[in-house]
């Protein structure tokens with residue numbers, strides 16, 4: 001019997017071959033037409049005025065914090081239930097991550113629990129769309145606006161998701177996406193930043209081009225110091241192909257989610273809650289397990305049956321590094337790290353086999 005993987009790529013070599021040949025023929029491996037076209041298409045798709053590509057969501061988040069001049073003495077509030085990249089970039093710049101506990105239902109930071117964490121040292125808030133779910137994003141945005149605090153959306157998982165009809169990428173002051181292979185658009189590694197602010201876009205234009213703006217005589221004019229986190233041309237081709245079919249990818253993943261729900265909810269598994277005004281891209285299909293179920297034993301049992309699964313995601317504050325340094329006790333995110341399960345999700349996945357394996361005594 002074949003193994004069932006957690007994720008399957010939404011791109012084949014056949015789809016990119018012709019464009020790849022074009023790049024190999026021209027030698028334009030970077031800063032070519034596909035990079036510019038991918039930026040424009042992401043801007044049209046999300047509704048954001050400006051898009052900058054990056055090597056990953058992590059570098060995108062790091063650059064956004066540099067843009068906001070965040071450093072020692074500053075605090076940045078981050079959703080606690082997430083892959084640790086958002087806290088890591090805060091830590092790297094010498095600022096202090098403040099871990100906001102999340103809702104046990106949506107897995108997201110909420111305005112009510114965020115409010116008491118905001119203070120005079122808060123320089124930004126990073127709202128994570130947990131596993132692609134933007135539920136509560138607008139409420140958090142309204143609170144941040146009322147306090148004059150910039151909102152960064154860690155939408156690493158959320159391309160194609162929306163809340164209240166507004167696509168992720170068009171809501172927060174700055175939004176960061178990931179194009180890692182576990183995401184709905186994969187370029188191998190890759191990322192993007194969106195913003196509506198012209199002054200920030202100009203800053204990013206210069207900083208992401210080694211600090212160059214225009215020419216001095218026949219050579220570049222380095223008006224600032226800067227960085228190189230460019231997404232290469234071949235990666236942009238891959239991104240464009242998947243962006244063109246993102247709506248059908250999201251529809252397909254929702255159908256798979258519904259099918260799993262109908263089999264697992266009667267067994268006591270609870271799906272991540274998605275608010276009524278949210279279109280969820282189902283980047284990860286996550287359930288909390290029933291009280292009598294040993295989640296870790298279930299993951300091991302599924303593995304023995306050739307089925308890949310994993311934990312929901314991490315409580316960042318419970319990681320060895322952050323627990324030792326900050327000793328934060330966030331009840332919900334810590335509970336979610338221990339009690340949630342991610343299952344294989346894509347069109348054609350053998351849902352009955354996965355659910356039969358769960359039902360057939362593995363969940364004890």
Ligand SMILES: Cc1ncc(COP(=O)(O)O)c(C=O)c1O
Nearest residue numbers: 056057058082083085156178180
């Ligand atoms: C919520 C979140 N933020 C950031 C990242 C980091 O993304 P990247 O691998 O593109 O740096 C991830 C990766 O899984 C993530 O899930």
